[in-house]
Every structure is written in C-alpha cells, then in structure tokens.
Amino acid sequence: MRLFESFKLDRATVRPRLIVGIRYQLQVIADFTMPLRMPGLNLADALAEDWQAINHLGQESLGQTLARGLFNLGAEGLLVPSSRVSNATNLVVFPDKIRSDSFHGVLNAREIKRWIR
Numbered sequence: 001m002r003l004f005e006s007f008k009l010d011r012a013t014v015r016p017r018l019i020v021g022i023r024y025q026l027q028v029i030a031d032f033t034m035p036l037r038m039p040g041l042n043l044a045d046a047l048a049e050d051w052q053a054i055n056h057l058g059q060e061s062l063g064q065t066l067a068r069g070l071f072n073l074g075a076e077g078l079l080v081p082s083s084r085v086s087n088a089t090n091l092v093v094f095p096d097k098i099r100s101d102s103f104h105g106v107l108n109a110r111e112i113k114r115w116i117r
Contacts, residue, residue, distance in 0.1 A: 023107055024077075026077055026093070026102045028074060047080075047081060049061050075097065
C-alpha cells in the first residue's frame, strides 16, 4: 500500500490485483548487477537518484537515459540492482524488443484461470 500512497492514490480506489509470474529467456540483456567500470557511469548514483523529482522538472534521469540507449541499441532488457530492496535484482524488459528466438511465458497459467472469471 505504501507504493500506492506514494503515488497519492486513495486506498478506496485501489482494486484487487493478481500478481503473475512470468519466465523469460532472453538473448540480449545488459547485466548491471556486476561491478562495472564504465567511464562517466556511476551505477550507485543512478540507483540513488530521485527519478520522479527529475521527471517532474521535465528532465530524464540517468537510469532512464541508460535504458533508452539500450532500447535503441536493440537490447531486450536489463538486470539492475533494486533501489528499494537490498540484495534484490529487477529485470526490466522491453516487450517491443523481444526477439523471435527468446521466450516468455506465464508461470502456472492454468492456476490463474481459477482466479479469473
């Protein structure tokens, strides 16, 4: 609920949600979970920046700039350390860039049908 509140959504407007797991097998991803040595790029700074405040000023955050560049280069996605949960990793997927030799599918799809009517 904190996430909804951070976007100033009223609890009364929050509807039930179904969380679905998706398995990906991608061919072209950028992995930022390992220490990087790239001139001009400080991943810690990118993770610490307040991207919402930067966007509010009409600017693009460092993380968004990096993701846009990777998207334009044809990457299917990227792995990044979570900025909210320590020792966790987020997979960012660019659906429009998924190649024909990659795979993605819903986990336990039959089970989901029980919950959606």
